[in-house]
Amino acid sequence: MGIDFKALQETVKQRFGEQVLAWSEFRGQYGLHVKSGRIVEVLRFLRDDPATKFVMLTDVTCVDGLKLPETMEQGFPERFAVVYHLYSLEHNDRLRVKAFVPEDPCEIDSAAGLWAAANWGEREVFDLFGINFRGHPDLRRILMPANYEGHPLRKDYPLKGRGERDNFPKYTEIPEA
């Protein structure tokens, strides 16, 4: 079985045209690089098309491309890349979709309407990278405390933080004994 990625490249190109930035291939793993504008349409197509049937979203994550070495800058038209890892149960094949998001406005449409699994994954990306997912049902921090400032996995975030661990409002949260 498996998916005919050559044919898929053609179909995607026909359907989404200028949205497609590149295809990558490494040892049989395929990646689709797109602009972020119509990301939900792209993902919906990949999920529903009988030739692909990527019904499972295994992961949503993000890459910060700040200050990449020159050799790698080519493949990174914007600062952030939101990465969707898709899996097709039917064809037993995987695809990595990268959608590039600029620093300002740092926004992309939410895929939570397509896969329930995207809900928490996108919250994590929001928490740690500060990407705003438009239309997300519940965009709150998921790992860091609710009153945390900043997005610690951004490359311009200092390694030892900005004083959060010394200054978080610890005492006020204790009930009077």
Place this chain on the structure above:
Amino acid sequence: MTTQQVEGVSAQVGAGPESKSGEAGFITTKLNALLDWGRKNSLWPMPFGTACCAIEMMATLSSRYDLARFGAEVIRFSPRQSDLMIVSGRISIKMMPVLIEIYNQMPEPKWCISMGACASSGGVFDTYTLIQGVDQFIPVDVYIPGCPPRPESLIDAVMLIQQKIARNQRQTKLYDRTRHPLDFEPVALVSNAAEAPATLTGSRHSLPPKDVRTVAEKDEA
């Protein structure tokens, strides 16, 4: 004192249990000493295991190292029933309020062991999210170095706590700091050791301050 003949054994009434006469004897002590003796030999730990150190703590409790020999095998997962907090593992800034709350729920008297490099100082995890030493927020009686400490070290710490109890020593004075959270001004206290209240001098909290500016102030700078 009267002497009695009990089956050929001469014993003094009131000579204490060692007379083994079968008669009632007595010993004298101070009530406090008796209580401390009881506390010392029946420490009930509250395990706060958040990372790898907790594995060593479990090993210490299991049959090979057998913390039961020191009367401390009754692990309580309810803070209401325990008197020895064992912080074993990394504590993040999201976890610290939980730790403080659980600590506050433990009844007096109580003691605290900070187990391992992470709980004591943050260890190798000098990151944006990790507390650099739980003793900044709750009083700690015994620190255990190591990553992770061997079970022998934990046993040693428990024995140190026992010695402390036997000497009728209570918690470090830092306790005031958590009991009256709103009265406490961290910036003022650490910035001038000479003016720090007597309860805090001598602890490491009277050391020169780390960077205690707020996030906003740092951003400005």
